Amino acid sequence: MNNIFVSDIMTREPITISPDANLLECAKRMVQKKTGSLLLVEKKKLVGIISRQDILWALVKQSKDELSKIKAKDISPKKIAVIKPSATMDEALKKMKDSKFERLPVIDNNELVGIITIKDILSFHPEVYPEIEELAGIREESRKLKFIRKAKEMGETSHEGVCEECGNHDILYRVNGALICESCKNS
Numbered sequence: 149m150n151n152i153f154v155s156d157i158m159t160r161e162p163i164t165i166s167p168d169a170n171l172l173e174c175a176k177r178m179v180q181k182k183t184g185s186l187l188l189v190e191k192k193k194l195v196g197i198i199s200r201q202d203i204l205w206a207l208v209k210q211s212k213d214e215l216s217k218i219k220a221k222d223i224s225p226k227k228i229a230v231i232k233p234s235a236t237m238d239e240a241l242k243k244m245k246d247s248k249f250e251r252l253p254v255i256d257n258n259e260l261v262g263i264i265t266i267k268d269i270l271s272f273h274p275e276v277y278p279e280i281e282e283l284a285g286i287r288e289e290s291r292k293l294k295f296i297r298k299a300k301e302m303g304e305t306s307h308e309g310v311c312e313e314c315g316n317h318d319i320l321y322r323v324n325g326a327l328i329c330e331s332c333k334n335s
Contacts, residue, residue: 154240155233157269158254158262164189167196167221174220175203185251188220192259196224208331230255231264240264 163181165174167188174186178200188196198220206223207215229247231240233256243252244266254262309320311329318329 152237153233154231154235154237154254154264155262157237157271158233158264159268160262162187162253162260162263164260165220166190167219167224169220171203171206171215171218171220171223174198175215178203186220187253187260187263188224189260194228194230194253194255194260196221197228197253198224208335228253232256233261237269241269
């Protein structure tokens, strides 16, 4: 995989949106384009990325009406892992593992030229599936550890299981005698 470059397999026309677009517009665009994230681009420059999880987080914290008032750039992460088109597929996979991201915007001369995703790599090289499966496991374990640390800091006891309110499998907290996930606990 050292002789296969990101530019060989990347998506050359990634789905983008203006950083000033509101979250409702972003959600509609994601549904229309059947994608899990949008790149925030201004004058060919990448200024952010917004994912389905970012919008869900905002929806949990705000009302639906508020989604039309929140701009994408306001909740976009400040640090974005990117890669050059001249990088190898091995380098892209390593960067995805290190950053725990499933997609990397491809930047050349400070301009967005594409995006490479786990799906792109798997389509081209299906034998890397065990490495990608390991990446998913690492991301899930780090998410669980973060929840456990947060619960310990708050003096709460927690464990993994099925939420008694929503039925999702997650880290659970005992609240009023019921075991519920963080989303249900905060709502």
